[in-house]
Amino acid sequence: MTVENEVLTSVYRCPDGTEFPVTWEEPGDVRKTWKWEQEHAPDPMKPLEMAMGKLTRPGTARAFEEADVPTPALFRGGRIGNGYVFFPADLQLHPDEQQSLYNAVARLVEREGGVWEVWAGFCLPRIEAACAKLLRSTKGATLAEIGEMQGYGMRMTHVAGSHALFASTIAKFVEFGNEIGVDGERLFVDLSQGFPNTTFKANAVLWDLAEIADRLPSVRATLLESESKRVWDTIRGLSDGQEFVSAFEAYLEQYGCRAGSWSLSAPTWQEDPAAPLRMIRRILEEKPPTPEETLSEGAKRRAAVTKEIEDRLGDDADRLARFREMCEPLRYYIPIREARAYWQLVVTGIMRGLLLKRGQRLVERGVVVKEDDVLYLVPEEIESALLGEADDLSSLVDERREKWEFWAQRRPPEAIGGEGEAELPDDGASSAVDDGVIRGVAASRGVVTARARVLADIGDADRLQRGDVLVCAMSSPPWTPLFALASGVVTDSGGILSHPAIVAREYGIPCVVGTRVGTEVIRDGAMITVDGDVGTVRVEG
Numbered sequence: 001m002t003v004e005n006e007v008l009t010s011v012y013r014c015p016d017g018t019e020f021p022v023t024w025e026e027p028g029d030v031r032k033t034w035k036w037e038q039e040h041a042p043d044p045m046k047p048l049e050m051a052m053g054k055l056t057r058p059g060t061a062r063a064f065e066e067a068d069v070p071t072p073a074l075f076r077g078g079r080i081g082n083g084y085v086f087f088p089a090d091l092q093l094h095p096d097e098q099q100s101l102y103n104a105v106a107r108l109v110e111r112e113g114g115v116w117e118v119w120a121g122f123c124l125p126r127i128e129a130a131c132a133k134l135l136r137s138t139k140g141a142t143l144a145e146i147g148e149m150q151g152y153g154m155r156m157t158h159v160a161g162s163h164a165l166f167a168s169t170i171a172k173f174v175e176f177g178n179e180i181g182v183d184g185e186r187l188f189v190d191l192s193q194g195f196p197n198t199t200f201k202a203n204a205v206l207w208d209l210a211e212i213a214d215r216l217p218s219v220r221a222t223l224l225e226s227e228s229k230r231v232w233d234t235i236r237g238l239s240d241g242q243e244f245v246s247a248f249e250a251y252l253e254q255y256g257c258r259a260g261s262w263s264l265s266a267p268t269w270q271e272d273p274a275a276p277l278r279m280i281r282r283i284l285e286e287k288p289p290t291p292e293e294t295l296s297e298g299a300k301r302r303a304a305v306t307k308e309i310e311d312r313l314g315d316d317a318d319r320l321a322r323f324r325e326m327c328e329p330l331r332y333y334i335p336i337r338e339a340r341a342y343w344q345l346v347v348t349g350i351m352r353g354l355l356l357k358r359g360q361r362l363v364e365r366g367v368v369v370k371e372d373d374v375l376y377l378v379p380e381e382i383e384s385a386l387l388g389e390a391d392d393l394s395s396l397v398d399e400r401r402e403k404w405e406f407w408a409q410r411r412p413p414e415a416i417g418g419e420g421e422a423e424l425p426d427d428g429a430s431s432a433v434d435d436g437v438i439r440g441v442a443a444s445r446g447v448v449t450a451r452a453r454v455l456a457d458i459g460d461a462d463r464l465q466r467g468d469v470l471v472c473a474m475s476s477p478p479w480t481p482l483f484a485l486a487s488g489v490v491t492d493s494g495g496i497l498s499h500p501a502i503v504a505r506e507y508g509i510p511c512v513v514g515t516r517v518g519t520e521v522i523r524d525g526a527m528i529t530v531d532g533d534v535g536t537v538r539v540e541g
Contacts, residue, residue, distance in 0.1 A: 445510065
């Protein structure tokens with residue numbers, strides 16, 4: 001640990017031994033333990049992403065202030081180390097503060113008239129207004145101004161998507177489960193499946209597009225045979241493909257503005273239409289169940305679990321009535337979570353588009369070479385260059401890109417900080433693997449032995465064959481069509497309420513999340529056994 005001019009720097013180590021220096025904004029933070037936020041930010045952020053994160057803070061505060069809800073611990077600021085995001089290892093508030101949060105959420109629900117009304121009547125109109133304002137922002141809007149609006153729109157999704165909104169319901173299920181001898185949290189998630197939601201609605205449009213393509217011979221042939229990067233241009237030139245072109249353009253207008261993940265570096269499908277076209281091609285090739293069929297099967301599983309619990313309760317009228325009352329809000333849980341995720345990716349995609357427009361203006365001025373070079377600059381540099389106060393910044397971009405690529409090729413320490421120690425001798429990742437068995441979180445029931453397909457990003461979608469186990473760091477809503485092909489899912493990050501866990505349950509396939517090391521330990525093409533009942537993955541060979 002070094003201290004220079006009151007700036008505190010600690011040096012940790014990556015699992016490969018690379019030194020991992022961290023400079024602390026607040027010296028007292030070194031005494032806390034901070035865990036790598038692998039779920040939503042598995043890759044290091046670029047300079048502009050880090051800077052914009054700080055500019056979103058006023059918008060975050062405004063969103064929770066309008067809802068009259070205390071800002072949850074998760075949104076009180078993480079710490080950055082070489083681009084990687086770290087959050088406090090203990091996100092629990094003091095019991096009194098936690099109770100204050102729950103009470104505030106309960107007042108919000110009562111004030112708006114219900115859980116769904118908090119989302120549909122309070123949050124959604126404000127999110128839509130924030131997106132509209134971002135889209136209307138002029139060249140004269142500062143990055144601080146649009147950053148504030150991004151933070152407001154993003155965190156307004158968390159007002160409704162907050163764990164606290166359903167915390168009392170989850171707590172009731174845990175207590176109820178203890179009374180009758182079942183896992184209450186698992187019961188909560190099993191009874192939440194099978195309800196229509198935004199993600200499945202978006203997927204249904206892809207299936208509709210596949211049906212259109214299937215009855216247009218030239219479109220079908222082009223999708224199945226053409227090089228993916230040129231397929232959209234080819235289809236648009238087909239004389240008999242206009243029905244598909246019109247429908248696909250409508251899809252891109254409504255759903256293509258979503259970023260591919262929660263990162264400003266992730267392209268939207270409007271930027272890369274080849275990505276959804278690859279999904280449509282896979283639907284044509286594999287003929288997987290439709291989203292409607294999948295939800296129907298989920299509803300059947302939910303009904304079976306409901307009957308099982310009601311049979312267990314027998315003539316216990318009080319508990320039976322209590323159980324049925326507890327189930328009522330569950331029909332909103334997944335719809336709110338998936339709608340929240342949809343709008344988070346929309347906000348991210350809109351913000352990315354605004355930044356790329358600035359990047360294009362820098363290209364026109366000869367300041368950078370490519371529009372996405374803007375992600376390697378910071379707001380002061382961008383705004384100065386747009387005012388004509390800076391010349392060529394390409395060498396600075398190259399330098400920062402080289403540094404980013406260096407860290408992107410490494411796995412950061414699992415944790416930093418903690419009692420002021422300069423090094424953590426063990427990042428904790430090795431504890432996830434024991435005698436060839438990878439341990440994670442049991443997220444969706446079932447057991448399957450199949451070939452692993454390790455995907456770095458959604459651009460690898462063509463490599464997943466029907467029946468493979470999808471192995472990835474984390475998934476976002478645009479990944480969902482791949483679950484229709486997979487026989488199981490394994491992720492590095494996430495918990496029982498994370499996106500891949502939710503979607504795997506909807507598809508009725510085994511899922512183990514939170515392995516931390518799955519994509520590193522599992523070899524692409526290896527045979528693995530995924531046990532979603534106990535949360536293990538065994539590498540068979």
